[in-house]
Amino acid sequence: MAVSEKIKEMMERSSWIRKMFEVGAKLREQYGAENVYDFSLGNPNIDPPDEFKRVLLDLVTESPAGMHAYMPNAGYPEVREEMARFVSEEQQTEVTGNNIIMTVGAGGALNTALKTILNPGNKVLVSTPCFMEYNFYVDNHGGTLELVPGKEDFDLDIKAIGERIDKKTAAVIINSPNNPSGKIYPKSTIKELGILLAEKSREIGRAIYLISDEPYRRLVYDDAVVPPIFPYYRNSIIATSFSKDLSVPGERIGFLAVHKEADDLENLMNGMILCNRILGYVNAPALMQRTVAKLRGISVDPDFYRRKRDKLCDALGKMGYKFIKPKGTFYLFVKAPGGDDLAVVDALQKERILTVPGRGFAKPGYFRISYAVDDWVIEGSLPGFERAIAALR
C-alpha cells in the first residue's frame, strides 16, 4: 500500500464524496450538463466585485520591485495593520497588526491555530451540524474532534457544551453563519458561551480557546447582524478568509486575528507564526495579501444570493419541505421528508438533482442545498423536487 493506514482509512470513509461526484459526472454525461441540477458544491458562483479586478490590475501594472518575494511569515506589516483596522471595526474591539497573521485561506488559518495549541490527546468541541473538515484539521495535529449536538433551531446548546468540557478540552470551534444550516448564533448565545468558557478555563487552570471560523460573516440577509465575539471572550481566535465575501476561494487568502488580551499573547502569536511556516504554508500568497488590503468594506452583493434563497425557499416551502429560512451563507438545510437523508438524496438524484446528505455534517435526517448556483439550476430543479417529495411520502 502506497499510502499510510490512516490516509487509507480516511479515503475509504470519504469515498461517498467521490461516489457522489461520480454519480454527478455520469448524470451529466447521460443527460447533458444543462439537465443536471447540482446543489452539492460550496463554490461561490458570482464573480468578484469590480474593485477586486481594478486593484489587482493596478498592482500588476505597477509591479514594484520585490512584489512577489518572500515577506515575513506573518504577512506584510502594512497588510496586517489594515486587517487589524478591519477586525477592530467588525469586532468592536481594538486589535493591532501584531494580533494578525495572514494565512492560506481559512483552512490554513484553522490548521495553524490548531497545530499551535493542541497537545496530544487534546479535544476540540464543535456543535453539529458542522463542516466536517474540522475532523481532519483537528486530527492533523494530534487532537480529537468531539461533536456536541446543537439545538433544534441549530443554535449552540451551551449547557451540553459545558457538560462535555474537561481537562483535555483545548478549544471550541464555532462557525457562524453556519455551514450547513445558515444559522447565525445570536449575541445572547455568544455571551453565554464566553461566560461558560471563562468559568471552565478557571476550573481547569488554563485557557480554553474559542476559535471562530467565520468566512460567511459578510454574507448575510434581511439586515441580519453577526455578533462579534471578541467583546465576550478574551481567549478568542478568529479564523477567516475572503473566499466568500470577495468570491475568490481559489486564491487561498485569509487571516487569523487574536484578541489582544488573550493569555500569553506573545507566545501564542509567535507559535502561530512558526506553525504557519512549518506546516509548509510559509506565508499567504503575496499578491493577494496586497489586493485584499485595498478592499476594506468591499464585498459581493449579498442580494445576489438572497434572491436565490428566496426563490428556492418559496418554492420548496410550498411543496412541503421543512426548513428554517437561513439568514446567512448560501446554504439551505432541509429536513429529509421521511427522515432518511440518504433516501432523499437518492430520490433527488433520480431527478438529476445533486445535494449532500446531512450525515456529511454529522446531522442525519437533513440534506444540504447550496444555492450558489445559476438561476436556471433552481428553476429547472423545481419539478424534480416536487416529484421527489411526492414519491417519498
Added chain:
Amino acid sequence: MAVSEKIKEMMERSSWIRKMFEVGAKLREQYGAENVYDFSLGNPNIDPPDEFKRVLLDLVTESPAGMHAYMPNAGYPEVREEMARFVSEEQQTEVTGNNIIMTVGAGGALNTALKTILNPGNKVLVSTPCFMEYNFYVDNHGGTLELVPGKEDFDLDIKAIGERIDKKTAAVIINSPNNPSGKIYPKSTIKELGILLAEKSREIGRAIYLISDEPYRRLVYDDAVVPPIFPYYRNSIIATSFSKDLSVPGERIGFLAVHKEADDLENLMNGMILCNRILGYVNAPALMQRTVAKLRGISVDPDFYRRKRDKLCDALGKMGYKFIKPKGTFYLFVKAPGGDDLAVVDALQKERILTVPGRGFAKPGYFRISYAVDDWVIEGSLPGFERAIAALR
C-alpha cells in the same frame, strides 16, 4: 502556556534564528541598512522575468468568469497537463496530468507527500548538509527525520544511506542543487541511489519513496545539468516550486509529480489529493496556477546569480576562505576558518556581515552565504571578510 509543549520546544530550539534576526535589526538601526551586509536570507532578489508580468496582466485583464473560484483540489486539469509536458521533458520520462498535483509551493508539496505516506514511527532519511525545515515537515506527520552525513564534497554517501535503511524507512529526501552547499548530485549517484532503493524496497517488502525537492533545478551555471531522477527509480516523487526560477517565492506556487510507474499509483495520487485538501491548503492559488502554465521554459537569467557567485568566490578564495565553487543555487557553503562556525558567524557579525552557521544545516564547521543580494552588499562586505579571516587565524 498558550502553545503546546512541542511548539514551545520548537520555538526554543529555533530561537537562534530570532536572535540572528534581532542582531541584524540592531546592526541596521545602529549603522544604517546601507552598512549591513546581509547574506542570511534565501530570498531571490531579482524580479520575475518580463513574461511573468505580461502573462499575469493578460490574465487579469481578460478575467474569464470563475477565474478565482475553486477548482478540483489537484489543480486545473489543463494546468496539470501543461506541468506534465514540462516534467516529461525535464525528466526524460513521460508523465500525464494525472501524475501532477498543483501545490502551495514546494513546502506544501513536501508536506502533502509526507502526510500521505508516513505511518507513525516511520523514518525519512536525508543527507547533510540539508535544509532543516525537513525536520518539521517530517515531524508534522508523525515521522522522524534521520540525518545521514554526506561525503566531503557534499555528494550523497550511498553506502551510508543503505546502512541506515530499515523496516521503518518510508522515504529518502534529496535536494539537488542543494541548499546550502549548491551541490548537484551527479547522474552516477542518482543511478546508484535508484539501485539501492529498489533493492531495499524488495528487502523490506514495500516501496521506499525517493522524494526529490528540486526548486533550484533551473538555477545552474557553467552548463551544469541536473540529472533527472525518474529514469533511475520508479517510486519517485518530485516536489518543486517556481519560487526560485520565476523569482516568485511569496506567491506559493509549486507542484508534485509522481512517476507513472510508481507502485499503487492511483491510491498514491488520491491520497495526496486528499492530503493537499485536508492539510488546509485546499488547492494551489488559482491565478498563479494559470500564470505558470503559460511560462514553460521561462526562468530568470541564471547569469544574474552566476556573476555574483564569481565575484564572491574570487574574492573570498584569494583571502583564503575554503569552499567548493557551487554550480547551482545562490548559496556558497564555506569552511569555517578555525573550525567553529559559531565563532566565524560572530566574527563576521562584528564586521556587520550576516551569515548562517553550518549547524543550521546539520553541518557544523561551515557557514552559509546567500548571494541573492545586491552587488553593493558583496562589494561592501569584502574588507570585513578580509578582517574576519585575519582575526580568526
